[in-house]
Amino acid sequence: MDSSSIHRWHNMVTLVTGGAGFVGSHLVDCLIENGHKVRIFDNMSSGRISFLSHHGDLIDIIEGDLLDLNAVKKAMEGVDLVFHLAANPDIRLGTEITDTDLKQGTVATYNVLEAMRVNGVRKIAFASSSVVYGEAKQMPTPENYGPLFPISLYGASKLGSEALITSWVGTFDLQAWIFRFANIVGARGTHGVIFDFIHKLHRDKSTLEVLGNGRQEKSYMEVVDCAKAMLHVVNNTNEPINCYNLGTHDTCSVRRIAEIVLEETKCQDANIEYTGGDRGWAGDVPKSMLDPQRLFDLKFTPNFSSEDAIRHTARCLVNEIGQP
Amino acid sequence: MDSSSIHRWHNMVTLVTGGAGFVGSHLVDCLIENGHKVRIFDNMSSGRISFLSHHGDLIDIIEGDLLDLNAVKKAMEGVDLVFHLAANPDIRLGTEITDTDLKQGTVATYNVLEAMRVNGVRKIAFASSSVVYGEAKQMPTPENYGPLFPISLYGASKLGSEALITSWVGTFDLQAWIFRFANIVGARGTHGVIFDFIHKLHRDKSTLEVLGNGRQEKSYMEVVDCAKAMLHVVNNTNEPINCYNLGTHDTCSVRRIAEIVLEETKCQDANIEYTGGDRGWAGDVPKSMLDPQRLFDLKFTPNFSSEDAIRHTARCLVNEIGQP
Numbered sequence: 012m013d014s015s016s017i018h019r020w021h022n023m024v025t026l027v028t029g030g031a032g033f034v035g036s037h038l039v040d041c042l043i044e045n046g047h048k049v050r051i052f053d054n055m056s057s058g059r060i061s062f063l064s065h066h067g068d069l070i071d072i073i074e075g076d077l078l079d080l081n082a083v084k085k086a087m088e089g090v091d092l093v094f095h096l097a098a099n100p101d102i103r104l105g106t107e108i109t110d111t112d113l114k115q116g117t118v119a120t121y122n123v124l125e126a127m128r129v130n131g132v133r134k135i136a137f138a139s140s141s142v143v144y145g146e147a148k149q150m151p152t153p154e155n156y157g158p159l160f161p162i163s164l165y166g167a168s169k170l171g172s173e174a175l176i177t178s179w180v181g182t183f184d185l186q187a188w189i190f191r192f193a194n195i196v197g198a199r200g201t202h203g204v205i206f207d208f209i210h211k212l213h214r215d216k217s218t219l220e221v222l223g224n225g226r227q228e229k230s231y232m233e234v235v236d237c238a239k240a241m242l243h244v245v246n247n248t249n250e251p252i253n254c255y256n257l258g259t260h261d262t263c264s265v266r267r268i269a270e271i272v273l274e275e276t277k278c279q280d281a282n283i284e285y286t287g288g289d290r291g292w293a294g295d296v297p298k299s300m301l302d303p304q305r306l307f308d309l310k311f312t313p314n315f316s317s318e319d320a321i322r323h324t325a326r327c328l329v330n331e332i333g334q335p
Numbered sequence: 336m337d338s339s340s341i342h343r344w345h346n347m348v349t350l351v352t353g354g355a356g357f358v359g360s361h362l363v364d365c366l367i368e369n370g371h372k373v374r375i376f377d378n379m380s381s382g383r384i385s386f387l388s389h390h391g392d393l394i395d396i397i398e399g400d401l402l403d404l405n406a407v408k409k410a411m412e413g414v415d416l417v418f419h420l421a422a423n424p425d426i427r428l429g430t431e432i433t434d435t436d437l438k439q440g441t442v443a444t445y446n447v448l449e450a451m452r453v454n455g456v457r458k459i460a461f462a463s464s465s466v467v468y469g470e471a472k473q474m475p476t477p478e479n480y481g482p483l484f485p486i487s488l489y490g491a492s493k494l495g496s497e498a499l500i501t502s503w504v505g506t507f508d509l510q511a512w513i514f515r516f517a518n519i520v521g522a523r524g525t526h527g528v529i530f531d532f533i534h535k536l537h538r539d540k541s542t543l544e545v546l547g548n549g550r551q552e553k554s555y556m557e558v559v560d561c562a563k564a565m566l567h568v569v570n571n572t573n574e575p576i577n578c579y580n581l582g583t584h585d586t587c588s589v590r591r592i593a594e595i596v597l598e599e600t601k602c603q604d605a606n607i608e609y610t611g612g613d614r615g616w617a618g619d620v621p622k623s624m625l626d627p628q629r630l631f632d633l634k635f636t637p638n639f640s641s642e643d644a645i646r647h648t649a650r651c652l653v654n655e656i657g658q659p
Contacts, residue, residue: 181486
């Protein structure tokens with residue numbers, strides 16, 4: 012980050028929804044480092060104060076629910092820039108209670124936008140996802156890929172949120188950054204495949220159950236890379252709508268993730284048992300690879316490849332959760 | 336429609352949401368003609384019983400609100416196929432109360448899908464819109480165009496609904512037809528530019544106010560063509576997701592529409608006054624033209640071009656509303 016962007020955000024108030032969560036807390040670290048005044052709005056469903064406590068009084072934390080529009084309006088007073096990261100963090104919950112993603116995703120995004128409108132807040136950056144592409148026929152998948160047919164309820168909520176955001180740009184003159192995340196992994200992870208594998212090994216060191224046939228293959232991005240990339244794009248683009256894939260140039264299979272986790276947990280003797288089928292759950296996209304070229308064209312390079320990000324994450328999470 | 340498709344739907348129950356409305360009532364005419372048992376779910380906000388009364392006892396009409404999930408679940412019992420057409424009919428309302436489209440569009444679609452899931456109903460046809468394409472850079476715009484950045488709140492609700500539908504296909508094994516409508520015009524119209532022009536002339540025959548500079552240019556499809564096209568595609572395609580633009584091969588400007596309406600209302604002496612600007616209202620797409628080639632490839636040809644559809648509609652509506 013150059014000094015001009017630090018100057019640009021000095022004393023400007025940046026609200027981070029989901030700021031106590033996995034990606035949010037790493038973004039807050041970056042924002043503080045770059046001179047933003049940070050306010051956090053989080054319902055603490057998966058966020059943790061301990062992810063933020065190292066900032067002391069430098070940040071304001073509001074515990075609140077995005078479905079409470081009045082609370083969101085109040086939190087939005089005096090804000091210059093919003094990073095809207097809050098969402099149901101577990102893509103797989105969607106098939107049990109079917110309105111979780113609709114509410115925590117699309118309706119929550121509506122409330123954020125409406126609160127921005129009534130408070131005259133004009134800039135929003137949004138954490139969308141590669142799952143908006145559904146089972147894309149083109150890989151790596153560029154930002155202008157169509158048609159967009161997401162196959163998970165989580166994906167539907169992300170595309171529904173993107174659409175609300177672009178309509179607010181068109182109707183109420185907002186400026187937006189839409190980030191379509193690869194699978195984000197790293198320290199402070201509270202869900203996802205690596206997290207699950209380590210917890211499974213804590214319960215039984217002899218066997219690792221893997222959902223699907225292990226051949227699912229996706230791109231992974233390390234969470235600090237992701238946070239830095241968001242800030243880099245916001246600082247270096249200025250269209251009404253700026254839509255960027257955030258990912259790496261490669262992929263990693265679930266089979267390979269299982270092997271890496273067994274190595275890092277020193278459980279190499281465990282049997283890997285595959286539940287079978289080409290996807291981990293209904294709505295799982297078996298293969299996804301984002302085209303990150305537009306991000307790279309802005310002179311951003313991630314520190315970690317997919318496989319390096321997986322290994323780094325396994326080490327961080329073993330350190331946080333404990334050796335099985 | 337060939338006899339095999341009549342046979343196919345004989346005694347099968349087809350639910351039409353918004354079936355008492357403008358497009359819905361014409362679709363019901365087609366469905367009855369093709370052997371469907373028709374059930375209608377409509378809140379009668381813009382629907383009218385008079386649009387359906389010629390069917391007598393052949394149809395079941397349920398007056399209800401799609402936001403009442405229990406009512407939708409009940410209406411869904413025993414249904415084989417759903418045409419989900421209900422929506423806030425006026426794209427321009429969105430800037431006054433900002434949650435109308437979210438509720439009447441996205442949330443209502445969720446309720447339809449959830450009611451289908453719990454009742455084991457597996458087929459849905461959905462009335463989406465060309466506005467999901469936003470200000471497309473490619474015209475005519477094909478179904479696989481991206482990125483999808485709708486600029487109106489109505490457009491956001493349509494894309495949000497499409498996303499919910501494809502996620503239900505991916506997660507709960509539904510089959511879906513998504514129809515992206517051009518501007519649909521014709522008899523029984525209850526809103527839109529021709530309807531507005533005739534009503535304005537009723538108030539003042541000497542002047543016709545036109546929103547924008549009159550150079551907005553869009554494709555128009557006659558409503559009976561639209562209804563027949565939907566049924567034709569449902570009868571002739573069988574993918575899990577079948578997404579089709581419904582439109583004509585040409586466009587008509589708002590200036591030309593004004594001229595045609597003045598001719599058909601015999602108000603040729605009226606002054607046309609343009610409010611100016613390249614769009615009619617915030618969120619208006621100044622130019623849109625769908626690529627209807629995939630529809631035409633299924634051997635469907637609309638009876639009316641855009642301009643013919645406009646003139647036909649002006650005649651029908653003058654007949655319904657009265658000569659100014």
